[in-house]
Amino acid sequence: MKALEEKILKEGTVLPGDVLKVGSFLNQRVDTVFLKKMAEETKRLFEGIEVTKVLTVEASGIAFATAVAMELGVPMVFAKKHPSANVSGEQYFSPVYSFTHKTTYDIAVSKEYIQPTDKILITDDFLANGNALKGLIDIVKQAGAKVAGCCAEIEKGFQGGGDALRAAGYKVESLAIVEKMENGSIVFRG
């Protein structure tokens, strides 16, 4: 998505440790007019593929997942990172290792929110090593549901997570794929 690449170049910042900071429009402060355009593009990318639910993980994935689900007219479900007193009943769990925070945490979804008949589009703000998406795919499989595909707003292509999922047979679309970040400059894939 050309407009997203331009926005990343204009408003994003590369921090030490390959961290791409896009909080000013993509996560902590969300440009909702642009968010709607990204949701429309996601709908276009998955045209013809049945999607009954959009699944993401809290917290920074929720805005994009909400916009995509609104565009598709289906429910949005998010996995929690911290089991909460408000979530009763049985849950699906999957462990996820975070390179950003150098720790493993569980993601959890109440069993009642995913049915075996569901065709799930998994979305997230970032796709890097793919650990969060793998955890979400694991939860969809535990529920006996089908993965319709995966879509990230920004993929860090050089970290390989997206390509590994593609090689495993999943339809993985990213609205922008960063091929490399060198000396603070950003190069997009092809």
Place this chain on the structure above:
Amino acid sequence: MKALEEKILKEGTVLPGDVLKVGSFLNQRVDTVFLKKMAEETKRLFEGIEVTKVLTVEASGIAFATAVAMELGVPMVFAKKHPSANVSGEQYFSPVYSFTHKTTYDIAVSKEYIQPTDKILITDDFLANGNALKGLIDIVKQAGAKVAGCCAEIEKGFQGGGDALRAAGYKVESLAIVEKMENGSIVFRG
């Protein structure tokens, strides 16, 4: 909002400790078709009032805030509960006591995401004792910005937080106000 009251009666569950569980349509699993209607109603309730940004707190407030901000065509900002390695620069902090989790946590917003010229609509999924909203109001004030108003999807009227904020002069709208919960049944205000 009559449709929300009906949905709460139909799909909500009252758990011990005055917990109203509406995860099936309002937070963990979000009915996005209905979410759009709630966002439209929120826009109507704040018609004629200038809003330049919508502010909420992660995680369950994000879906509603995103939908309201999309409806108003303004950015959405969310406060973080856990300071993250990805948030650089200075932040506004405010301590919030959670009755649900019986603990005090800091909420934080990067200073760059709120300007003194902003007119902020503060939204959340729930308004009970009002501690989260008070923390968000505190952050708006620290930024020198103006509170345009507050809007919750569901207010627990009997916990007094909304009325205290109204008495303090804030425009507080809630799409549904639960006046009491007794023996598993729900009574709405008005």
